[in-house]
Amino acid sequence: MDEIGQKLRNARIKKGYTIDDLQQVTKIQKRYLIAIEEGQFDHLPGDFYVRAFIKQYSDAVGISSDDLLEEYKSEIPDSQPKEPVQNEENNTRSIKEESSSFFSNLGNYIPQIIVGIIVIVIIAVIAFGMIHKNQNASSVTIPKDNTEQTAKKSSDTKKSSSSSKKTKTTAKKSSDELSVKESSTKGTYSIKNLPSSGADVVVTAKNGQAWIQFQEGSDTTWQQALSSGDKKTTKITSSTSTFSIQTGNINNTEISIDGKSVDLSSVSNGSSIVQTLTFNVE
Numbered sequence: 704m705d706e707i708g709q710k711l712r713n714a715r716i717k718k719g720y721t722i723d724d725l726q727q728v729t730k731i732q733k734r735y736l737i738a739i740e741e742g743q744f745d746h747l748p749g750d751f752y753v754r755a756f757i758k759q760y761s762d763a764v765g766i767s768s769d770d771l772l773e774e775y776k777s778e779i780p781d782s783q784p785k786e787p788v789q790n791e792e793n794n795t796r797s798i799k800e801e802s803s804s805f806f807s808n809l810g811n812y813i814p815q816i817i818v819g820i821i822v823i824v825i826i827a828v829i830a831f832g833m834i835h836k837n838q839n840a841s842s843v844t845i846p847k848d849n850t851e852q853t854a855k856k857s858s859d860t861k862k863s864s865s866s867s868k869k870t871k872t873t874a875k876k877s878s879d880e881l882s883v884k885e886s887s888t889k890g891t892y893s894i895k896n897l898p899s900s901g902a903d904v905v906v907t908a909k910n911g912q913a914w915i916q917f918q919e920g921s922d923t924t925w926q927q928a929l930s931s932g933d934k935k936t937t938k939i940t941s942s943t944s945t946f947s948i949q950t951g952n953i954n955n956t957e958i959s960i961d962g963k964s965v966d967l968s969s970v971s972n973g974s975s976i977v978q979t980l981t982f983n984v985e
Contacts, residue, residue: 705742707757707775712740714764729759730916730949730979732926736760742778748914748928750780752951755977881961883982890970891981894960901940902961906948908933914951919943931955945983953978 715725726733738746739760744753757779758768772779881896906915908929915935916926924937928951939946950956953976958965960982970978 705778707771707778708740708742710771711757711760711764711766714761714766715740718764720764725760725763728763729756731756731759732916744780748951749912751912752914752928753780755951755975759975759977881963883960883963883965885966885969886983889973890978891983892965894982894984897939897941897943897984898961899941901938901943904937904939904946904948905959906935906937907957907959908955909957911952911955913955915956916949918949919946939984943984945981947979947981949979950977952976 715722720728722733722736725731725736729736735747735756738744739757744750747753747756754772758772761768761771879896881894881898881902883892883894885892906929908915908931911931912928914926914928916923918924919939924946925935927935929935948958953967953971953973956967958967958980965980967980970980
């Protein structure tokens with residue numbers, strides 16, 4: 704056990720917390736808390752989260768996180784994540800191979816493309832001739848009578864009725880659409896009009912890595928570190944009443960529910976990048 708881990712452990716014991724108690728307070732898994740106390744930082748999801756988890760641990764046991772991180776900064780790994788160079792090279796090679804394959808296959812379809820263009824031109828010429836013919840026919844003046852005026856009034860009445868029905872239908876559809884709004888409690892959101900078929904919850908890492916844990920009720924559905932650009936989709940059913948998403952870096956996290964983006968601006972402006980977001984289905 705190294706010096707920083709011993710100091711945190713002593714503070715936890717002084718507070719009267721067990722590892723299980725601290726897990727409930729910080730929402731950090733027990734195995735990660737033990738790794739911090741043992742100084743085994745390589746057992747955490749990545750160097751990017753070492754500082755964040757130590758900061759959360761120290762705040763929970765009453766130690767100044769800023770002073771602690773400054774005192775032991777030489778022992779704590781660099782928090783900046785390193786993007787794997789090999790993945791970039793593999794991606795570049797894959798893009799080049801796909802581009803080469805696309806242009807190679809395109810040459811095989813040139814005859815079909817030419818035939819398609821000829822067919823489109825013929826259809827366009829026929830359509831133009833029909834439009835021109837209709838315009839000439841409409842230029843003939845037909846005397847108006849009371850019957851035409853009556854028919855026009857009837858048509859206007861039907862159009863007005865149809866427009867009114869469409870407006871009501873649109874308003875009804877709008878009221879039935881799924882909505883996600885933040886409640887008066889920061890980090891807590893209300894979901895209304897969840898479809899009977901359920902909805903997809905998509906968590907995306909943007910601009911960098913983000914460690915994510917997804918829970919339905921008290922059960923953990925999944926947890927993993929998402930690299931920049933990675934997405935993870937979870938299907939919630941109509942019977943789901945609440946679920947939560949914990950992120951190790953709120954600034955690198957995006958969430959959408961049934962295609963609707965969740966506004967995380969209020970929690971992103973907080974002092975801590977580690978956040979737990981709670982969603983209640985109404």
